[in-house]
Amino acid sequence: TENYSEIAPGAALDAFLEDVALVADVDDLPDGPPDAVTLITLHQAKGLEFPVVFMVGMEEYLLPHQLSIDDPVQLQEERRLCYVGMTRAMRELHLLYAFRRSYQGRSGHNPPSRFLADIPEDLVQRHQRQQAQVGADVRPARNRTVRWDDFDSFDPEPEAAPSVGLNEGDEVSHEIFGHGVVISLRTIGRDAEVTVRFAETGVKRLLASIANLTRA
Structure with missing residues (x-):
């Protein structure tokens, strides 16, 4: 909570959920008190x-x-x-x-x-x-x-995946995982999955909509 305490409440929740979504292994999550919720x-x-x-x-x-x-x-x-x-x-x-x-x-x-x-x-x-x-x-x-x-509230036509502006072999940077190289991209529903080999943390699969990858 210390990492998000200075952020506006709504933005803090979004930032926390994005960080949790980027963790591939439960073992990488920090230990919390026994009465805490594990998401x-x-x-x-x-x-x-x-x-x-x-x-x-x-x-x-x-x-x-x-x-x-x-x-x-x-x-x-x-x-x-x-x-x-x-x-x-x-x-x-x-x-x-x-x-x-x-x-x-x-x-x-x-x-x-x-x-x-x-x-x-x-x-x-x-x-x-x-x-x-x-x-x-x-x-x-x-x-x-x-x-x-x-359901008339939904559009039955599938939407194209967002353009991530990246290609295989591109060097990228991530706030948590550091510097890496894109090794693959694929469409997942209305999003795109970017697989990156990071120098310090190994291979991670990230959703383009929340990963906030930048070109290195």
Whole structure:
């Protein structure tokens, strides 16, 4: 918290989340007090256990991801990843989804994740807020096809990945990881992943939208 205490509250949260998103290994995260919240991804959670786990974003197009829904192999991998997250909980598991979500400058709603329907009903305690959009379907998406055009708040046309202005072989600099060389780039949904070999910290995969890479 000392690193962010002098930043405006909103900007401090954004900066903290960006730094966490850039950490590839949980072991690289600093140790905190036992009553602190550990914010990690599902991939980072493998092999760990916590007394209480909150899994947020349990919605179609998030988990499973929009790029995996039409691919049976990728969809099964998303299901396995969801199971990994669920089994990290030792005592309590909280699965959360939003009735409305802002993403990429748009506001709309996704159905709850189809994976919620895989949980035996006798193991579930449901808590739903009453402010749900009138007519919204809040049941898990089991045995039905979900399309972008089901939700008029979203644009069904895919957006091109942002131009990162980098090429393989470019020398770059990062505030945390230092000096490095770009070894690959690829499109991920509406973003781009930049893989960089840093001189001091090794190979890192960074999202272009938050990495703030500059040419060295």
